[in-house]
Amino acid sequence: MKRHVISILMENEPGVLSRVCGLFSGRGFNIETINAGPSNEEGVHHMNITTFGDDYIIEQIMKQLNKVVSVIKATDYEDSPAVEREMMFLKVQAEAPDRGEILRTVEVFRCKVVDVSPNEMIIEATGNHEKLEAILTLFQRFGIKELARTGPLAMLRSKKKVN
Amino acid sequence: MKQTGAWILLESLQREGVELLFGYPGGAITDILDELPKRPELRHILVRHEQGAVHAADGYARASGKVGVCLVTSGPGATNTVTGLATANCDSIPLVVLTGQVPTKLIGNDAFQEVDIIGITRPCTKHNYIVEDVRTLARTIREAFHLARSGRPGPVLVDLPKDVIQDVTEFVWPEDISLRSYNPTYKPHMNQLRKTAEALDAASRPLLLVGGGVILSNASAALTELAHRLSIPVTATLMGLGGFPASDDLWFGMVGMHGSYAANTALNTTDLLLCVGARFDDRVTGKLSAFAPNAKIVHIDIDPTSIRKNVQVQIPVVGDCRLSLEGILGICDAKYADRDWKGRHAEWIADLKGWMQERPLTFHENGNIKPQQVIRTLNELTGGDAIVATDVGQHQMWTAQFYDFLTPRSLLTSGGLGTMGYGFPAAIGAQLAFPDRKVVVVAGDGSLQMNIQELATAVANRLPVKVVILNNRYLGMVRQFQELLYEHRYYATNMDAQPDFVKLAEAYGAEGFRVETADQLRPVLAKALASPATTFVDVRVEREENVYPFVPSGAALNEMLLV
Numbered sequence: 018m019k020r021h022v023i024s025i026l027m028e029n030e031p032g033v034l035s036r037v038c039g040l041f042s043g044r045g046f047n048i049e050t051i052n053a054g055p056s057n058e059e060g061v062h063h064m065n066i067t068t069f070g071d072d073y074i075i076e077q078i079m080k081q082l083n084k085v086v087s088v089i090k091a092t093d094y095e096d097s098p099a100v101e102r103e104m105m106f107l108k109v110q111a112e113a114p115d116r117g118e119i120l121r122t123v124e125v126f127r128c129k130v131v132d133v134s135p136n137e138m139i140i141e142a143t144g145n146h147e148k149l150e151a152i153l154t155l156f157q158r159f160g161i162k163e164l165a166r167t168g169p170l171a172m173l174r175s176k177k178k179v180n
Numbered sequence: 181m182k183q184t185g186a187w188i189l190l191e192s193l194q195r196e197g198v199e200l201l202f203g204y205p206g207g208a209i210t211d212i213l214d215e216l217p218k219r220p221e222l223r224h225i226l227v228r229h230e231q232g233a234v235h236a237a238d239g240y241a242r243a244s245g246k247v248g249v250c251l252v253t254s255g256p257g258a259t260n261t262v263t264g265l266a267t268a269n270c271d272s273i274p275l276v277v278l279t280g281q282v283p284t285k286l287i288g289n290d291a292f293q294e295v296d297i298i299g300i301t302r303p304c305t306k307h308n309y310i311v312e313d314v315r316t317l318a319r320t321i322r323e324a325f326h327l328a329r330s331g332r333p334g335p336v337l338v339d340l341p342k343d344v345i346q347d348v349t350e351f352v353w354p355e356d357i358s359l360r361s362y363n364p365t366y367k368p369h370m371n372q373l374r375k376t377a378e379a380l381d382a383a384s385r386p387l388l389l390v391g392g393g394v395i396l397s398n399a400s401a402a403l404t405e406l407a408h409r410l411s412i413p414v415t416a417t418l419m420g421l422g423g424f425p426a427s428d429d430l431w432f433g434m435v436g437m438h439g440s441y442a443a444n445t446a447l448n449t450t451d452l453l454l455c456v457g458a459r460f461d462d463r464v465t466g467k468l469s470a471f472a473p474n475a476k477i478v479h480i481d482i483d484p485t486s487i488r489k490n491v492q493v494q495i496p497v498v499g500d501c502r503l504s505l506e507g508i509l510g511i512c513d514a515k516y517a518d519r520d521w522k523g524r525h526a527e528w529i530a531d532l533k534g535w536m537q538e539r540p541l542t543f544h545e546n547g548n549i550k551p552q553q554v555i556r557t558l559n560e561l562t563g564g565d566a567i568v569a570t571d572v573g574q575h576q577m578w579t580a581q582f583y584d585f586l587t588p589r590s591l592l593t594s595g596g597l598g599t600m601g602y603g604f605p606a607a608i609g610a611q612l613a614f615p616d617r618k619v620v621v622v623a624g625d626g627s628l629q630m631n632i633q634e635l636a637t638a639v640a641n642r643l644p645v646k647v648v649i650l651n652n653r654y655l656g657m658v659r660q661f662q663e664l665l666y667e668h669r670y671y672a673t674n675m676d677a678q679p680d681f682v683k684l685a686e687a688y689g690a691e692g693f694r695v696e697t698a699d700q701l702r703p704v705l706a707k708a709l710a711s712p713a714t715t716f717v718d719v720r721v722e723r724e725e726n727v728y729p730f731v732p733s734g735a736a737l738n739e740m741l742l743v
Contacts, residue, residue: 028361031310032298043303073488080485086307086327089361 018069020049020146022101022171025064025082026056026089033087037064040085046070046078050103050168061089065171094171103169104143106131107153110160111138119159126152137162145169185314185345186215189278190222192321195353198249200225200240200612202233206253208280208293211345225612225641228633230257232605234264235631238273239606242592243567244613245398247274247328254280255293258339259300263599266304268335270596271419272396274328275335276321277305283343284312297339306334314347319354326357331364332483333396364482368499368507375495376454376478377511381519383452383476385528386412389435392419392595393457393481395588399502400424403456406509411522413532415443417458418580419595426564426584432532433541436464437731438577441539442532444729444737449531453477457501460490461596462733470736480504541581542743543725549698551575551650551721555582557702558620558648561709566590566618569607571627572598574656577727579622601630604647608634611643618646618709625651626675635688638714646708647716649681652723660726664741685716695719 027033034053041048046068053064068078075093082091094101111119111133123130123140126148132139142152146169153161183191189212193201201224205213216224227233230252237248248268252261258279268275282291298310307327309320317340324336380386394403400423407414407430414424415435424431433440435447447453453475458464460479465471471491479486479493480501487496497504512519543552555578558566564584569592570576576593585591592610594602603621611619621628628649638645659673682692691713695704701719708715729740 031312032302035299036302039302077485077489080487084483084485086359086362 018071019075019095021068021070021075022094022099022169023066023068023078023082023091024094024171025066025091027062027064028087028089029055029060029062030087033062034064036085036087037066037082040081041068044077044081046074050166052168052170065169067168094173098174099171100174101145101169101171102143103146103149103167104141105149105164105166107140107142107156107161108163109138109140109156110136110162112136115159119156122155128152181350182348183351184211184215184348185317185340186211188314188317188349188351189321189340189345190215190219191351192318192353193249194219194222196321196325197246199223201249201251202227202236202240202609203251204230204233204253204257206255206257206280206293208254208282208342209251209340209345211342212251212280224251225637227605227637229631230260231264231601232608232631232634232637234261234275234277235267235599235602235605236609236612236634236637237275237277238264238268238602239569239592239609240613241268241273241275241609242606243589243610245589246613247276247325248609250275250277252277252279253293254282254297255295257293258295258297261337262301262304265301265335265337267594267597267599267602269304269306271392271594272333273335274333276324276328277335277337279337279339281310281339281341284341285343287341297337301337305337308337308339310339311341311344314344314349317344318352322354322357323359326359327362331362365484365498366482366500366503368480368497368504370507372495372497373504373507373511376497376508377515379452379476379478379495380410380508380512381516384524385450386410386452386454386525387446387450387475388412388414388424389453389455389458390414390416390420390423391456391458392417393501394420394423397457397482397501398588399457399500399505400588402502402505402509404428406505409509409521410512411525411529412454413446413529415439415446417461417464417595418593420458421580422585422588422590425586427586430529432536434580435737437466437733438581438727438729439737440536440541440581441729441740441742442535444731444740445535446532447472448474448738450475454480456480456505459486462490465491466731466735466737466739470738539742544743546722547698548722549695549701549719551578551652551725552582553698554648554650554701554705554719554721555579555622557705558622559583561702561706562618562620566620567592567607567610567614569593569603569610569619569621571603571623571630572600573624573627574660574725574727575622575624575650578650600627604628604645605631605634605637607645607647608638608641608643611645612641619644620709621645621647623647623649624656625649625653625678625681626655629678632684635685635690635714639689643714644712645714648705649716649718650721651681651718652721652725653678654723656725657727659724660730663724664726664730665732681716681718685714690714690716693717
């Protein structure tokens with residue numbers, strides 16, 4: 018069982034999200050994260066899904082996604098040179114004695130404090146999956162009150178060779 | 181000149197070659213109904229239930245190869261099509277189902293007869309559309325037919341809000357249709373065909389497994405040619421019956437849960453399985469880990485999702501069945517012209533013939549009317565030339581086993597979804613496609629009652645459909661499970677309370693016959709077949725007859741229970 022980030026280009030028509038989500042639920046595939054937004058082309062949306070599965074399941078997921086009439090192209094970024102970033106908001110318990118340590122951690126991970134109250138802070142963090150997992154682990158000791166994650170955005174790197 | 185949505189819809193249907201609409205009226209589609217009399221070439225067949233409309237369109241499509249079309253209203257009219265859509269979706273049958281919808285400004289307000297049919301049918305259609313602007317109507321209809329009939333065919337639903345149908349615009353017919361997100365692969369990869377030819381040359385016990393794809397892609401002639409030229413024995417799935425003539429010397433019957441001993445044993449023995457247009461349903465494979473244990477598998481299918489979904493294959497071929505088979509034969513002709521295929525496979529074919537003789541499809545005669553005997557008699561009386569529709573259950577399996585299907589599109593049956601109540605309306609659709617052919621329904625007394633209201637449709641249209649009821653007053657297939665796997669605990673399968681089918685036929689203005697003794701069987705069936713009327717034949721068969729061979733669910737194909 019491996020984590021795969023799948024990128025999907027699809028026609029921006031009503032109900033297209035449920036075509037993709039319905040496929041996952043109807044066939045018993047997992048969705049860990051999902052996000053969608055416009056692409057550079059008018060009428061085309063770009064969706065990223067994180068899923069888990071062995072090779073056999075991922076092969077079926079990719080084939081089934083490409084079979085959906087509204088899907089223009091689905092690509093599995095596993096084993097491809099892709100950049101991957103995810104954003105999250107963390108609301109942490111931030112009592113006076115802990116604040117210094119919290120701010121140091123924020124600095125080390127290049128996070129941002131976007132909201133402060135007498136005993137809580139909202140921290141914005143960006144990074145790949147592993148980095149965000151590490152940040153979460155470190156902030157756990159202060160007490161995480163709320164968490165929101167976007168799920169990864171992914172894009173294939175450009176070819177570095179000049180022809 | 182501007183035209184209404186209703187006008188544009190009907191003009192588009194005619195441009196797509198539609199002759200028949202199976203439908204049922206309702207408030208949301210009255211504008212369309214009002215436009216229909218102006219186009220006498222578009223015949224509307226008024227059914228008695230929307231499920232009947234979809235099955236009838238499905239039977240029309242299976243028998244003729246054309247797209248079947250339905251027109252129903254919003255809300256309950258639309259939801260009643262769901263079972264029919266799922267049936268067609270499982271068996272890859274091209275349909276376009278047009279549903280009425282409440283006006284766009286009311287959508288989402290729980291209006292009278294409003295339902296989110298797009299949401300409901302998303303998983304049981306190939307694709308579906310809601311037309312939100314009359315200017316996109318013609319293009320949507322064009323796309324719907326293109327999707328329904330191309331690639332792996334399937335049902336497409338188009339939802340038509342009432343205001344869109346009433347709105348007006350200029351009619352523009354898109355001559356060319358191309359969808360950037362939809363490009364089915366017809367032409368198989370040459371390399372894969374070459375590998376298949378090499379595997380055929382290396383094999384000593386090759387076996388063909390014919391699926392419904394052979395029939396859908398009109399590949400029957402190519403398949404028969406390949407089997408004959410390379411001397412390969414042939415088996416089929418339920419959906420593949422008729423794809424290869426059952427009268428042929430190389431025919432060894434259906435595989436799977438109720439497949440012949442010869443066919444299932446061949447699957448266990450073959451060293452090269454050529455699966456053409458079948459999707460390895462669990463009813464075909466039995467226990468997956470024990471399926472075709474000695475074989476290299478070639479899998480030809482136009483739908484890449486079918487490949488390696490259930491069974492691991494060594495040579496996948498994505499493409500049209502007919503083009504693939506022709507390609508393989510072409511390579512064999514060019515590369516292996518000197519091979520004595522017949523001599524090579526003689527011993528293997530002799531093995532299969534031995535199994536067939538050793539354990540033929542049979543039953544014990546005891547003086548009662550045996551259901552298998554009814555099918556055999558029907559086969560003799562029709563010369564295998566009828567279009568046969570079935571429902572789902574024991575009678576369906578006996579039909580598959582004992583009727584000799586000689587040509588493609590001669591068996592109409594719900595293979596994938598297993599929809600009881602399918603056969604009778606499907607036969608109505610087939611009879612409308614072929615008014616001069618014999619169309620026979622083999623039904624169980626249970627399943628016939630699921631869509632028996634279509635008797636009125638058959639009588640109203642003077643359709644000489646013959647319904648042969650294998651009447652055992654049980655839901656026989658489940659009763660058989662209860663007998664063999666649940667220690668005779670029969671529950672909810674006794675259908676003793678049933679109508680008098682003869683009187684019921686007569687009440688609708690059809691003809692009814694009853695067969696109560698074995699000696700009446702042939703003369704009464706012959707009389708019914710010769711009648712110009714819609715006819716029910718109520719045959720009182722042995723009540724507790726079982727279908728054999730029987731591979732219990734989850735068992736391996738070599739664990740057959742035999743007669």
